[in-house]
Amino acid sequence: MAEPAKRPDTPPRDAPRRERETRWIGKPFRRVDGRAKVTGATRFADDLVFPRMCFAKLVRSTVPHARIRGIDFSAAAAVEGYLGHLTGDCMPETFGILPVSQDEHALCPDKVRMVGDPVAAVAATTEDAAEEAALAVKVDYEPLETIADLEEALARPEPRIHDYPKEGGNVHKKVSLAFGDVEKGLSEADLVLEDVLFYEGNTHLPMEQHAAVAVPEDDDRVTVYSATQTPHYVHRALARVLGLPAARIRVVACPNGGGFGGKSDPFNHEIVVAKMALELGRPVKITLTREEVFYCHRGRHPVLMRLKTGFRRDGTLTAQHLETALDGGAYGSYGVASTYYTGALQTVTYRLPAYRFDGVRVFTNKPPCGPKRGHGTPQPRFGWEVHLDKAAHRLGIDPAELRLKNLERPGAVTANWLQLGTVGLGRCIEAVVAGSGWRERYGKLPVGRGLGLACGSYLCGAGLPIYWNHMPQSGVQLLLDRSGGVSVFCGETEIGQGSDSVLAAIVAEVLGVDLADVRLCVADTDLTPVDLGSYSSRVTLMVGNAALQAAERARELLATAAAARLEVSKDRLAFAEGRVFDVEDPERGLSFQEACIAAEALHGTLGTVGSYVPPRAPGRYRGAGVGPSPTYSYTAAVIEVEVDPGTGLYRPLHVWIAHDVGKCINPVLVLGQIEGSVYMGLGEAMMEEQAFRRLPKRRSAALVHKMPSMLEYKSPTFLEMPPITSYIIEDPDGEGPFGAKEVGQGPLLPVAPALANAIFDAVGARVDQVPIGPHMILKALAAGRRGGEARFGPAGFPAVDYGETLVVPTPEDGGDGRAINDFRHELRSGMRSASGTMTSREEAVKGGKGPLST
């Protein structure tokens, strides 16, 4: 491709950005919810209490796969305080986060698919009584054969866990995409490297267990307060299952006590309490136990992967073929998207001229996997970065140099048709290389000490919403009045990442007011414009752009009135320090409140709106909807590790990490996301695993969690965390508000591969899977001593029929973004582009000037 593709509706990426002094943006201000969080005043879902409130408990399956023959409530009904029960028959409609996988029931009507599947719900006047009643419910199961893992699911088409997937058997989804001529690329390579790696599943483990309270209102209306990252999608699921118009359901997302993706699906318990409240005519609360949170799961998919990549002698990449196989658990959840995501972002860091991706997701009788921080991308990123490290060794090229040599260019369109924005990856690599003393120390440390380098990249918001529509993905509404205060209404959900602070800071910055004068009303489907939720690292960019637009429109209203009052031209007015004043004569001005009074007198009641829709993505093939984003963040990390070759015990000694965040809104919050990502990445790399085991045959051969408790599910404590040196790299992107990109998920990506690469540098052992246990290092070293490859990892990759491959010519090949062998989809996508959401920005951001000026 000669020139990076231009987006007609956006300013050029390299346009010089107007620098100006900011009051809030880029400054370490106290987060707006900071005080409430340190005083205990923040009201999480379980903290809510209502008059006459009662309690619900779910009766969960004790067997992994069975038909339900009958349920006996007689003993439960005898419990003092018992109020009633629900079964699957009460809510026959299915739900699920993705339109293509509506495969969950609020309560299983006929069949359970995992230990923990809810089959009934009981309500009682106290939580104790509800628990006692739930334990007293007797369920009669007819056991079915259990599908335990990937291999079993691929090998055994019967019994089917779900009947709906057209792929047949226990395969949920198959993907096969070819961009450019991979065979030719591999044949032209001087080195073709092949690796099979495995990334174990793990879970989010938010400190707060899920909780929800439903309150019946008036006639046939209900409010659900919930610990959810996605109130809008919960709203839709409730309307569907309850059979009520969405307008009669109000969903309020309480601040989440940690999410990490684990609270982004609509859940059984949210629907059950709503139904129960409508049946009983009184508020109903449910709070899950920690064990139940493990059953909700939706965590990292276990992924087996095979990479085959071609390199020229000088390190230049020629082509890659990636295969991934995902163990999805018992339900669809985000799994179709997760499957695509295991392939979508391989291309955004290093330039791959040709790329082929095959993926498969299977159903097994375990809690469903879904989106966890990095959604589907940490697993192949682990594979890619370890694979690159091996290639560097084979080619005799420094691993940092190999990456720098292949860096993808800013503004490029990748082989799989992703439009990139700014690419600060090179600066990130240089920062961690210099900070860690890489050039002086890599490969030269004594045995038992090593350095490892890896990189990563992540979305700044998924380009497409979860269901097709052509409405904004984020909306913000402002209310200003004679008080001089600014009220901000937005559907965004605070999960700890600081979204409230981003929203408030952008509005305060544009209007030149104090943060204390900005009042937020968020995440309430009755009161706030829709925002799709806190997932895919979308909030800073999308909510931020909507807030910017709404605030700029408010500034315009105030400026018109102030200009008339001050008798100066509007373009000479500045908004800062709670004043609106003439930049030529700063003494001449109004207080912000006086400006509001003038504007309210001139215009009437004051209010503005802002909305955001991502730019149109260039890919037009089936599957092109997963991967596009307004821009991408970039990260590089170096980890130093100490390994005892005698025991295999190891300890990370230091992490250097650099993240291209575009532009900081608040550096303290950015650092918090970087450090939190390093922590979570180390947990996954070193110890966290969502593992299962079969009970002995005499105990039903059930497939159960090895560790559904916080004691057994190991996660790092204060004592395991190494020092971290964080570098914030700013490469502002025209798509982001003030140039900002994401930071919540990207910094997790390089951590696991950097650790694996460091262990290799320390003792020469390759562990091609995570979490890395000391015994794996020992086994790898033993294999090396026996004359084999000093490696521990999966032995092979199963034979999978991926179905017909969609052939998509790359931009370089002169393609137009479509597959050449998928006529049916072209027809459909043609229809969609007339009304779909990835329409042009002018159309999407209805009226007013674009949200991009800063």
Added chain:
Amino acid sequence: MSRQTTTLTLRVNGEERTVAFPTHHTLLEVLREECGLTGTKHGCELGECGTCAVLVDGRPVLSCLALAAEMEGREIETVEGLQRGNRLHPLQAAFADLGAAQCGYCTPGILLVAKALLAASPRPERREIEEALAGNLCRCTGYHKIVEAVEQAAAVARGEEATPPHETLYGAEPPTTTGRGAE
């Protein structure tokens, strides 16, 4: 399940309150449900996560493992008792300012354990802070900002001039590079 109830007077944050509750209920349940002090959180109710920590007679106790019925005459302190009037305790201010609270769910327990630490050791070493807090899990922060906030609060509590290090607020200064990585 036992139907026996207990009535007793608890002293929480210096205030006495007479409560009646099922005898088997934990201090955690009674604080949240009978006293309405929902600032104390629960993460596992099995003593694994530290989220529910409160101070009893100045010492950290996992309220999910303590029976309320055994708390008569004891001095109980929860997160609601930390501030003086409307003024935040130095730990609270440092946690809010330095990013030590993200989702904030583990924060109350950590604040109280940190308060007990500072009472015993006004000038704690970093390792001492980490060891004192090792029983409290936090999934958001990666712990560093919490340690930095405790150090900051300790300095403030000692009456010292305490400006957070530049790196705590802005990250490390990227080293001067060859410029090869710049596009």
